[in-house]
Amino acid sequence: MTFHLHFTGQVQGVGFRPFVWQLARLMKLQGAVSNGADGVHIYINTDSATAQLFLSRVQAEAPRLARIQSVALSEVAPVYYTDFAIVTSQITGQASLLLTPDLALCEACRAEMADSVDRRFGYAFTTCTHCGPRYSILHQLPYDRQTTTMSAFGMCTDCEREYHDPANRRFYAQTNSCPNCPVELRLFSASGQQLANHQDEIIDYVADALGAGQTVAIKGIGGYLLLCDATNANAITQLRKRKHRPTKPLAVLYPNVATLQQDCYLADDERALLTGSVSPIVLLDQRPNPASKVAVDKLAPGLSQLGVMLPYAPLLALLANKFNKPLVATSGNVSGSPICYTNEQALEQLPAIADLILTHNRAIVVPQDDSVVRLSPAYRQPIVLRRSRGLAPTVVYSPKKKESGAGDEVNTTTVLAFGASLKSTFACQLRGNIYVSQYIGDLESYDTQTSFRATLDHFLKLFDATPDLILADQHEGYFSTQLAHELATIWGIPIQLVQHHEAHLAAVLAENGLTGDEPILGVIWDGTGYGTDGQIWGGEFIAYQNSVFNRVCHFDYFDSLLEDKMPREPRLSALSLAHNIPGADTILRVKFTDKEWHLYSKLPELSNEVVGCLWPMSSPITHASVNGSHAAVWPMRAHATGKNRLKTSSVGRLFDAVTALLGLADQVSYEGEAALLLETHAARYVRAKGYTGVQSYLPDVTTQIPTRAVVEGVVRDIQAGQSTDQIAAAFHYTLVQVVAALAQQTGIRQLAFSGGVFQNALLVDWLRHKLEPAHKLYFHHQLSPNDECISFGQIAHYALTTPLPVQSKTETTYVLSHSR
Structure with missing residues (x-):
């Protein structure tokens, strides 16, 4: 048989x-x-x-x-x-497997590189079946040497022997090479002159240049990285100036765990992340006096955490060990542009930033930045800040809508989702799997738009796939939405638009396998999302049950000032929310020049009336039939609408306002900077005094979330001379109380959280401290809560609300991509 x-x-x-x-x-x-x-x-x-x-x-x-x-x-x-x-791989048939992400250097290969009698001693491209590039070098499926960029390299006799030896861990290792059949390095000056081509000479040359305060661009697994001495304040300042990145935190590469532990506190779970197969950047608390003298004020201005990583690739390990001090390791690009990943791009674009450029001749097909992760301090809740190298684009489980009596089923519709504009990704439901692309960037630059198109085109060619349906955000101004319309027309297929915050909620529901048989309250807080009433949403409570999403409440609207200028200038959020609060003008006035004040102070509406807030009037849940489905419904009270001006309910902008009122930042240079600064001060208070000693700014009301009243409380405490740390903590506690009040008002026990605000580790911990175990809290754990999850959420939203054609699939087990 x-x-x-x-x-x-x-x-x-x-x-x-x-x-x-x-x-x-x-x-x-x-x-x-x-x-x-x-x-x-x-x-x-x-x-x-x-x-x-x-x-x-x-x-x-x-x-x-x-x-x-x-x-x-x-x-x-x-x-x-x-x-x-x-036997030889079969390329026939439809591709329907998961794509293996790039794998960090394993301990066995690391040991070989350090063994002076081993053939691969000091070899910069050592790999085996357990580690090395995968997704980033893949031209087509299946994964075999001839379908990757390793096809250009022949194997020497020794490598061939290993490749065919069942007892060797390089048995069928498609990335296998050694110094006798090497991937080759080349070192160039900024002017394009080749300086060296022998590996040992190059490593020494680069280490000397780094010691002299220079910046070196090196080709990593998913693209180029920019390195400089992390203990040299002048070198960091020079890099920031050249890269046009004045304050955004810079990642730090440490040569080993021992050196890292002298600069940062390192828990066992954080160490496991840093040394595992993903090896992302991990945010760690800084020690008061770092032993390496790393220039923390230049690396993460105003913050108490450093983003650190260990060498996840052999070349990085050689350079880090040779230099033997922490190195800045940031993406090889000008701020706002995608990472450079070809030698041609590097030699053309990076001389404006780097003094030396280190290339090699193994091509990268799919560019990827480093993934970034943090753990909440108390509950150790994992929070993905950027999902890319090592994590993408493996499948994320999504519940499949089932008919009564159906067995195991899988969607047969090929659905392509285009995500949002900031933190862009795309997602694809294809042949029973769901793929979520790596972080691609903010689609505000032409280069990033081009990168988005190229990455999408590669993915579709990889699977020889054409979608049956396209999903996109309702914001017609997004490049992703415009591209979705363009391709829907070209392919002659339908397009459906999904509300931004409903997509956020659908993403966290699907990631946690929640089907909505019982009511779930989504707490969706972010900076910007297009609302169905034409306003800017961002402080939303959305209930979900039985395939129906229902916006049940939101933070009071306030004026959205000067369009895209507002997110870049927290002082404008402070002006919008605090104008005409007694005593607030004294705080606000110093943030503007005379000319600005004359103009800007006239922008906010002088009326204090509440605008467009909805709040449940009664806690019992009633049920009504909506399109044949039973949905949770609450009676609503609608408040008066004020003048015809664009409004926002954004909690992200509320963070900005409080940060500016406290004098921490009037203008910012990167998204989320104000919120990070505010979290840092609040966390310092909580570390000293715990979750006690602060009062909520939320009035004792049950009909609205009074955004302005929260700001009034902040202003009162500033005038009373309360410390910045205490006010920041009280603000965080107020947000926790808002969630607690609404959970009590609706009587819903299941709470799901998404949106960029929930990258805040202190807020996540405080919510769990306050609300568990009376409520069940659900967070993202392998997707980022920021807009990276929107593309997946669009597919999940469609799956949760639309009957889909299905076919039986036998003996199926779904797993999360980062767990066994």
Whole structure:
């Protein structure tokens, strides 16, 4: 008897075939294993009971980095095998597997690089089946050497032997190379002159340049990085000036854990993140007197945390160990532009920033920035700030809408979602999987728009896919929405627009597997999102149950001033919210020149009337039939609408206002700067005194969220001489009280949080401290709460609200991409 086993998921590029070969040999089975466009295929000659045992062992003992998504076992026409072999991959059929992300340098390869008698001693491109580039070098599926940029490199005799040796961890390692068949480095000056081409000479040259205060651009896994001495304030200032990045935090590369621990506090879970297969940038608390003398004030101005990483690629390890001090390691681009990833781009664009440019001849197909993660201090809640290298674009589980009595089902509609404008990503529901692209950037520059198009085009070609439906944000001014309309016309397919904050909520619901059988209250707070009433939303409470989203409440609207200028100048938010509050003009006046004050002070409306706020009038939930579905409904009170001026309910802008009133930032140079500064001061208070000693600024009311009253409380405390730390903490506590009040008012126990505001680790902890266990709180854990999750949320929204064509899928197991 011959049996066929078909495994789908993240099963290519993780040593799956060598593992299967070894297990089959151990069980004395004859057959074959190969990669296919739709996963891994195994054929074995055996009886039914042994086939089932083999299947169970593959599932239980699979490589650590494998993510088995589905398994199919069937008897096929008999084929006689004389042994068990890895055979040539089959490229036929539709691609439907997970894409393996780039994997950080493993400990075995790291040890070889440090072993003076090993062939790969000091080799800058050491990899094996457990580590190295994957997604970033992939031209087409399946994942084999000939379909990657490694196809240009032949293997020497020793590498060939390893590649075909089942006992070697490089057995079928597609990225295998060594100093005898190397990926080659080249070092250039800013003027384009080649300075060196021998690896050891280059490493020494670069280390000397870094020691002399120079900036060096080096080609990493997903693109170029800019390095300079993190202990040299002048070098950092020069880099900031050249990169046009005046205050945004810069990541720091440490040579090893021991050096890092002398500068930052490092918990076991943070260490696990830094040394794992993803090896992202992790935000860590700074020690008061860092031993390395790292220039913290220049690296993260006004903040108490550093974004740090360890060498995740062999080249970075060699440079970091040689320099033996912390290095700035930031994306190789001018601020606002996408990361450079080709040698041609680097030599053309980076001489304006870097003194030296270090290239190599292994091409990058898909550019990626480094992923960024933080953990909340008390509850250790993981918060993804940027999802890219090491995380993208593996699948994220989404609940599939089922009909009564249906079995396991999978959507057959190919849906492409275009996300938002800031923190852009795209997502695709395709052949039973959902893929979410890496962070691409803010779609406000032509270069980033071009990068978005190129990344999307590569993805669709990789899977030979054309969507049946396009989803986009309702904001017609977004480039992503405009591109969605353009491609929908070209492809002749329908397009549906999804409200921004409903997409946020759908994303966190889907990521947590929530179907809405019981009511869920979404707390969606961010900076900007187009609302269905034509206003700017950002302080929303949206209920979800039985396929219906219902905006039940929001922060009071206030004037949105000067369009895109407002997010860049927190003083404008302060002016909008605090104008005419007794004593506030004294605080506000110093933030503007005479000419500005004469103009700007006339901008806010003088009326204090409440505008367009909705609040539940009664806590009991009633139910009504909406399009045949039962939905949670609350009676609403609508307040008077003021003058015809663009309004916002944004909690992001509320953070800006409080930050400016406290004198922490009147103007900012990067998104979220004001909120980070405010969180830093509040966290300092909480570290000293815990969640006590502060009063809420929320009045004892039950019919509205009075945004202006919160600001009035802040102004009163400033006038009373309260410390900045205490006021910042009281503001955070007020936001927690707002959620608690609304949860009590609606009687909903399940609360789901999304939006950029929930990158705030202190706020997340305080919410859990206040509301658990009486309420069940759900947060993102593998997607970012910021607008990166919008594309996934658009697909989840469609799945949660629309009956979809489905087909049965047997023996399917869904997993999260970063968990076993």
